[in-house]
Amino acid sequence: MQDLSNKKILYIDLKTQSYEVKNHPGLHKYIGGTGMGLKLLQQNIKEDPLVFAIGPLNGFFPFCSKTAVVLDDSGVTEDLYIGGRLSTRLRFTGVDALVITGESENPVTLAINNNEVDFKTIDVDKDSLGLPGKRAVLERNNINVYLDDYFFTPEDILKDKFDKKKLSSIVITGTEIFKPKRFDNYISLYQQILKRVDDMTITKGKNPSCSSCPMGCERSKFGEMGGNVLLHSLVACQFAERIYSDVGVVFSCLNVLGYDYTHEDIEALPHLIENTLKELS
Amino acid sequence: MTKILKVKFPDRCNGCEMCVLEVQRQLQKVGLEGSLIRIFADRGENNETSFTIELDPRITNMNIQKIKDICPQDVYEITEEENAGLIK
Numbered sequence: 001m002q003d004l005s006n007k008k009i010l011y012i013d014l015k016t017q018s019y020e021v022k023n024h025p026g027l028h029k030y031i032g033g034t035g036m037g038l039k040l041l042q043q044n045i046k047e048d049p050l051v052f053a054i055g056p057l058n059g060f061f062p063f064c065s066k067t068a069v070v071l072d073d074s075g076v077t078e079d080l081y082i083g084g085r086l087s088t089r090l091r092f093t094g095v096d097a098l099v100i101t102g103e104s105e106n107p108v109t110l111a112i113n114n115n116e117v118d119f120k121t122i123d124v125d126k127d128s129l130g131l132p133g134k135r136a137v138l139e140r141n142n143i144n145v146y147l148d149d150y151f152f153t154p155e156d157i158l159k160d161k162f163d164k165k166k167l168s169s170i171v172i173t174g175t176e177i178f179k180p181k182r183f184d185n186y187i188s189l190y191q192q193i194l195k196r197v198d199d200m201t202i203t204k205g206k207n208p209s210c211s212s213c214p215m216g217c218e219r220s221k222f223g224e225m226g227g228n229v230l231l232h233s234l235v236a237c238q239f240a241e242r243i244y245s246d247v248g249v250v251f252s253c254l255n256v257l258g259y260d261y262t263h264e265d266i267e268a269l270p271h272l273i274e275n276t277l278k279e280l281s
Numbered sequence: 282m283t284k285i286l287k288v289k290f291p292d293r294c295n296g297c298e299m300c301v302l303e304v305q306r307q308l309q310k311v312g313l314e315g316s317l318i319r320i321f322a323d324r325g326e327n328n329e330t331s332f333t334i335e336l337d338p339r340i341t342n343m344n345i346q347k348i349k350d351i352c353p354q355d356v357y358e359i360t361e362e363e364n365a366g367l368i369k
Contacts, residue, residue: 060311062299085322088298092312133319133335148322150330177312187306194351204353208322208330209297214353216295 004056004259007036010095012110012117013047014165015102019117021095030276031261032056032096033235034079035269037070038276040099045072045280047101050161052090055234057253058212059091060180062194063240065210066224068232073157077280080158081224081232083210084151089136092174104166112172122168130173139169150208153223181258189256193243202239213237229273230266282361286336286345289358294332296320303351307343317343 007027012019030036032055040051050071057064066081067090090098093114100110111118111129120129126137137148140162144152152158162168180186194214197204202217209216217239224238228245236244244250247266254261288294301318305311317337322330334356340348349357 085296085298088313092314133321134313148330149324175312175314177310177314179310183309190306206293206295206354208332209295209353211296211298212302214297214299214351216297216353 004257007032007096008094009040009097009099010093010112010115010117012098012100013102014100014104014108014167017104017108017119021115027096029265029268030272031233031266031269032058033066033068033233034070034229035233035273035276036097037068037079038077038273038280040097041070041072041077042276042280044099044101048072048103048164050100050165050167051097052086052100053097053235054087054090055236056257056259057234057236057244057250058087060178060186060257061190061212061253063200063213063215063243064234064236065213065220066232066235066237068235069153069158071157071161072280073160077277078157079226079232080153081227081235081238082147082151082153082158083213083220083223083237084147084208085136085211086138086147086151086172087235088211089134089172089174091178092134092176093172094174094176100165100167103164107166107168109168110170112170114173114175126169126171129171131175134175135171135173137169137171140167151210151221151223154225180256182256186256189252193249193253196243199242200239201242210237215239229270233269233273282363283341284345285360285362286340286348287358287360288334288336288356290354290356291334292331293354293356294320294334295354296322296330296332297353299351299353300334300348300357303348304340304343307347318348 006023037053067086069080107122109120319335
């Protein structure tokens with residue numbers, strides 16, 4: 001079982017084509033997603049980081065199906081959210097966030113397999129990278145940056161950052177296995193939350209769905225921008241706000257997975273985020 | 282008679298992977314590695330996203346009713362077959 005008190009970050013430097021995994025116990029209090037992503041942005045701002053961050057519940061609980069994308073857009077801090085399979089693939093790589101710094105000399109494709117990164121040219125056959133059924137593909141096509149040819153983020157912010165960094169695509173494969181500390185309690189809580197479909201503020205549809213979300217809603221493909229900081233630090237879907245803005249539910253989920261957060265830690269998060277934003281400005 | 286899980290409506294699959302993760306929970310783990318169900322995303326006709334489901338025959342040993350029930354699109358059916366899985 002992974003040490004949950006340490007946030008594990010995969011740093012990728014496009015300029016030197018190198019990478020490194022670092023443990024950051026100091027990021028623990030930022031919980032994940034937006035909270036942790038903003039702090040990573042602030043810590044690495046000189047390197048123009050593109051941060052992809054998941055929260056502690058991604059991959060474990062239903063409706064926690066988004067990935068936070070945090071970046072600086074010409075002096076403006078932006079937080080975007082993308083659905084699809086990215087959050088589960090990132091979870092199963094075993095890392096909590098990707099921090100992509102610098103700019104590549106030539107257009108590059110990143111093939112990420114758990115903690116390892118291969119830097120490939122753009123003419124590589126992407127179908128040959130990673131493992132089918134266990135990967136997600138973020139790709140700059142002639143319109144925008146798409147995840148698995150379907151999901152994207154609002155506006156052109158991510159696309160512009162990909163272009164600036166000469167980043168063509170990212171193929172992420174995760175094969176790590178987790179076993180929550182209190183497995184029986186975890187299953188029971190999972191089932192309780194799954195039954196709360198009526199608390200979702202979007203209707204069920206027949207569209208491609210985000211991984212770990214049964215809704216198949218019509219909005220999933222568009223992603224999100226801004227919003228509730230607790231929700232986006234977890235990183236749940238905005239339409240699950242009635243479920244995951246309840247500190248009691250969140251605390252139970254974290255506790256059953258073996259995280260040692262307290263109610264006070266969760267309540268302190270908005271203040272920490274506010275301070276980080278002040279430091280960034 | 283053996284109960285068999287079958288993909289009855291493959292076109293309905295929305296790729297949510299609830300079934301994949303349900304199987305893993307039954308195996309007391311969370312992740313994708315070693316799952317008895319795998320879902321592949323493809324580009325279907327008219328360039329639309331579609332999904333292909335692959336079932337490992339060992340799925341029969343799992344609680345298949347739970348797997349069927351967790352699918353939000355009723356993709357699966359359970360049938361009963363005599364001598365299922367045996368080579369005659």
